[in-house]
Amino acid sequence: MMGAATNREVNRLSVTIKDIARLAGVSHTTVSRALNDSPLINDETKQKIKQIAEELGYTPNYNAKSLVLQKSHHIGLFFTTLDTGTSAQFFYDVVRGVQSVIRDRYQVSVKGIDTYESFENVNRKAFDGIIVMSQSAQDNDFIRWVAEKEIPYVVLNRRIQEEHAVNIVPDDRQGAFSLVDFMIRQGHRRIGFIEGKARFQSAEERKAGYMEAMRTHALELDPMLIRQGSYDMESGYQAMKQLLELPSIPSAVFCSNDEMAVGAVKAVSESGRKVPDDISVAGFDDHSFSAFLSPSLTTVRRPIEKIAKDGAGKLVEAMESGERRSEFIPVATQLMVRESVKPFVPN
Amino acid sequence: MMGAATNREVNRLSVTIKDIARLAGVSHTTVSRALNDSPLINDETKQKIKQIAEELGYTPNYNAKSLVLQKSHHIGLFFTTLDTGTSAQFFYDVVRGVQSVIRDRYQVSVKGIDTYESFENVNRKAFDGIIVMSQSAQDNDFIRWVAEKEIPYVVLNRRIQEEHAVNIVPDDRQGAFSLVDFMIRQGHRRIGFIEGKARFQSAEERKAGYMEAMRTHALELDPMLIRQGSYDMESGYQAMKQLLELPSIPSAVFCSNDEMAVGAVKAVSESGRKVPDDISVAGFDDHSFSAFLSPSLTTVRRPIEKIAKDGAGKLVEAMESGERRSEFIPVATQLMVRESVKPFVPN
DNA sequence: ACATACAATGCACACGTTAACAATATCCTA
DNA sequence: TAGGATATTGTTAACGTGTGCATTGTATGT
Numbered sequence: 001m002m003g004a005a006t007n008r009e010v011n012r013l014s015v016t017i018k019d020i021a022r023l024a025g026v027s028h029t030t031v032s033r034a035l036n037d038s039p040l041i042n043d044e045t046k047q048k049i050k051q052i053a054e055e056l057g058y059t060p061n062y063n064a065k066s067l068v069l070q071k072s073h074h075i076g077l078f079f080t081t082l083d084t085g086t087s088a089q090f091f092y093d094v095v096r097g098v099q100s101v102i103r104d105r106y107q108v109s110v111k112g113i114d115t116y117e118s119f120e121n122v123n124r125k126a127f128d129g130i131i132v133m134s135q136s137a138q139d140n141d142f143i144r145w146v147a148e149k150e151i152p153y154v155v156l157n158r159r160i161q162e163e164h165a166v167n168i169v170p171d172d173r174q175g176a177f178s179l180v181d182f183m184i185r186q187g188h189r190r191i192g193f194i195e196g197k198a199r200f201q202s203a204e205e206r207k208a209g210y211m212e213a214m215r216t217h218a219l220e221l222d223p224m225l226i227r228q229g230s231y232d233m234e235s236g237y238q239a240m241k242q243l244l245e246l247p248s249i250p251s252a253v254f255c256s257n258d259e260m261a262v263g264a265v266k267a268v269s270e271s272g273r274k275v276p277d278d279i280s281v282a283g284f285d286d287h288s289f290s291a292f293l294s295p296s297l298t299t300v301r302r303p304i305e306k307i308a309k310d311g312a313g314k315l316v317e318a319m320e321s322g323e324r325r326s327e328f329i330p331v332a333t334q335l336m337v338r339e340s341v342k343p344f345v346p347n
Numbered sequence: 348m349m350g351a352a353t354n355r356e357v358n359r360l361s362v363t364i365k366d367i368a369r370l371a372g373v374s375h376t377t378v379s380r381a382l383n384d385s386p387l388i389n390d391e392t393k394q395k396i397k398q399i400a401e402e403l404g405y406t407p408n409y410n411a412k413s414l415v416l417q418k419s420h421h422i423g424l425f426f427t428t429l430d431t432g433t434s435a436q437f438f439y440d441v442v443r444g445v446q447s448v449i450r451d452r453y454q455v456s457v458k459g460i461d462t463y464e465s466f467e468n469v470n471r472k473a474f475d476g477i478i479v480m481s482q483s484a485q486d487n488d489f490i491r492w493v494a495e496k497e498i499p500y501v502v503l504n505r506r507i508q509e510e511h512a513v514n515i516v517p518d519d520r521q522g523a524f525s526l527v528d529f530m531i532r533q534g535h536r537r538i539g540f541i542e543g544k545a546r547f548q549s550a551e552e553r554k555a556g557y558m559e560a561m562r563t564h565a566l567e568l569d570p571m572l573i574r575q576g577s578y579d580m581e582s583g584y585q586a587m588k589q590l591l592e593l594p595s596i597p598s599a600v601f602c603s604n605d606e607m608a609v610g611a612v613k614a615v616s617e618s619g620r621k622v623p624d625d626i627s628v629a630g631f632d633d634h635s636f637s638a639f640l641s642p643s644l645t646t647v648r649r650p651i652e653k654i655a656k657d658g659a660g661k662l663v664e665a666m667e668s669g670e671r672r673s674e675f676i677p678v679a680t681q682l683m684v685r686e687s688v689k690p691f692v693p694n
Numbered sequence: 695a696c697a698t699a700c701a702a703t704g705c706a707c708a709c710g711t712t713a714a715c716a717a718t719a720t721c722c723t724a
Numbered sequence: 725t726a727g728g729a730t731a732t733t734g735t736t737a738a739c740g741t742g743t744g745c746a747t748t749g750t751a752t753g754t
Contacts, residue, residue: 016709017711026734027733027734030732030734036712040731040733045732057467059468060710060711061472062473063414063710065711067408067411067711067712067739067741069711074454074456082442082446088439091438099459099462103462104468107421107454107456109421109455109456110442111446115446120406121406125408262640266640266643288580292584296613363740376703379741379743383742387702392702407740407741408739412740413709414710415741415743
């Protein structure tokens with residue numbers, strides 16, 4: 001009679017190293033070592049054990065491994081928010097970039113920082129490492145928490161002051177500068193600006209680039225030409241409508257991202273004007289649709305997927321070496337000249 | 348001297364129920380019960396224990412919990428692919444929808460099915476439940492695997508035959524039908540069609556809707572008017588270019604999604620024609636940019652975020668009740684009439 | 695006053711894995 | 725041929741938590 005033993009096996013969720021041990025006639029320790037390719041184990045036994053494991057369809061219980069190895073096999077990918085302000089394209093590029101380097105080495109959990117009331121569950125037991133895709137200084141509390149818990153982490157997309165982390169940041173200011181500089185060289189003097197989401201660092205950097213370019217060319221900074229937006233199309237549409245109601249409208253408008261530029265172009269069309277003949281419009285990000293719009297959108301490419309990949313790579317390095325290295329890596333942006341900005345023609 | 352004990356505490360990753368037990372002068376069993384609000388424990392002791400836990404900043408070790416409770420606290424969110432074919436908007440809407448109902452009850456890991464060579468690590472130990480955002484019959488192997496492993500799951504977005512799962516699917520065929528029907532009622536007779544990504548079910552359904560509408564109105568199905576696309580802008584652009592080279596071009600073109608419609612509109616513009624005056628164009632999905640294009644895009648809204656929410660809700664239900672219920676839930680789509688389709692005017 | 699029920703807590707083991715240490719067998723060296 | 729080194733395996737405890745069962749103390753009913 002073998003009722004009891006059989007029942008136990010049947011009821012169990014799945015095969016364990018003890019099952020393999022029994023069949024191989026060795027101890028479970030030996031099985032563990034064999035499956036981990038320990039040099040201690042004789043090659044023949046090793047092969048035999050591996051074969052049995054294969055036949056039984058053994059898969060390790062990662063919860064048990066995690067418990068004893070103090071390693072969760074999980075990394076967290078945190079965004080400032082998953083609601084307004086994070087564009088679909090941005091989100092998608094980041095997740096793809098991260099996944100492409102992590103593959104099945106870790107599980108990647110995607111989160112919005114703003115959904116947490118308390119960070120208590122963000123700790124070393126839950127995450128081996130954390131990628132913060134930071135868009136705003138709001139994230140500082142979170143980043144400080146992660147640093148205090150001594151979880152290996154990297155911060156991408158926004159410059160931070162902390163000392164113990166890799167920080168990869170696109171040079172938004174330079175990108176904005178070169179775009180506005182380009183507009184000015186095309187003869188534009190009254191250049192409007194639609195800001196990104198308030199308190200987002202990228203929004204501030206882009207504004208700084210705009211202002212710097214204007215100052216460099218000794219152009220007047222008319223505050224009426226600067227409008228607040230929030231990175232979504234509707235806000236770009238509204239802001240542009242306001243600009244078009246001014247007594248003296250700008251000949252060119254720089255929108256802090258491509259989505260707002262789409263909204264802005266719509267407002268221009270509705271006013272009976274044409275882009276770029278009557279007014280030039282540019283965006284930022286080089287969103288995937290930008291090249292396909294009519295007119296195609298002049299913008300600045302920001303290599304988000306590459307930043308995500310590099311960041312994930314650096315994080316894995318840090319997790320596996322155990323060293324916390326501080327490193328600031330700026331990433332160049334690239335001006336994409338297309339059709340939506342034309343030389344200024346006085347009428 | 349208290350060297351040894353202190354050292355152990357200092358070196359440990361964090362506070363455990365045994366630490367709390369020691370301070371409270373009870374056994375760790377009592378602590379475990381108290382923190383889980385067991386009715387067995389006296390209210391006073393319970394309060395005292397909870398307070399100590401609070402003071403020490405205790406957080407449970409989910410790996411240990413998982414091990415003993417056979418529950419991973421993780422759910423998997425699987426897409427057919429994270430590469431071409433899955434649009435950023437689709438991806439984003441789904442993740443947001445799922446996260447909004449799951450919150451911090453489970454960790455959500457996002458995956459592309461096509462990155463797996465072997466599904467071995469997809470099992471009950473790793474996932475308490477799985478959401479398959481299925482776009483193609485390619486996923487059938489995966490779905491079968493999940494069903495065999497008896498992991499609670501739901502399949503969204505694509506109709507399946509399996510018996511033990513909830514299946515929520517937008518009625519793409521009906522949506523496509525009503526859109527093409529609308530075009531025909533606007534007087535169009537030669538209506539082009541740009542197909543979605545090959546082997547994607549949504550692509551086939553939309554084609555079926557197109558053909559059904561044409562047949563219903565007894566219109567000729569000219570195979571020259573049907574072009575293969577792959578759901579991205581470039582393919583829409585190329586397909587439309589081909590259609591415009593025909594000796595007799597269509598007066599309206601239905602693109603299987605909005606992204607291809609954007610590419611198609613570009614091709615029309617480049618040929619010197621105008622949308623919708625010279626040729627009408629429509630898409631599918633009601634992408635966030637569709638209302639903001641000029642002309643705004645006539646399309647079909649598919650409530651992806653709602654599907655994701657409902658699906659996540661059903662999954663949680665299934666996981667927590669332990670019942671596998673088979674349920675097919677079709678979701679209506681909605682025709683969004685905008686500017687890019689105009690009544691047909693013979694020239 | 696005594697059996698009985700019940701409330702509250704502890705003991706001991708289990709979950710599946712790894713690892714320090716112990717144990718054995720085998721081989722080599724002087 | 726004794727003694728040590730080495731290769732291979734096993735014993736046992738540990739990771740942090742939950743739970744069946746035993747235990748203790750207290751209240752209840754007769």
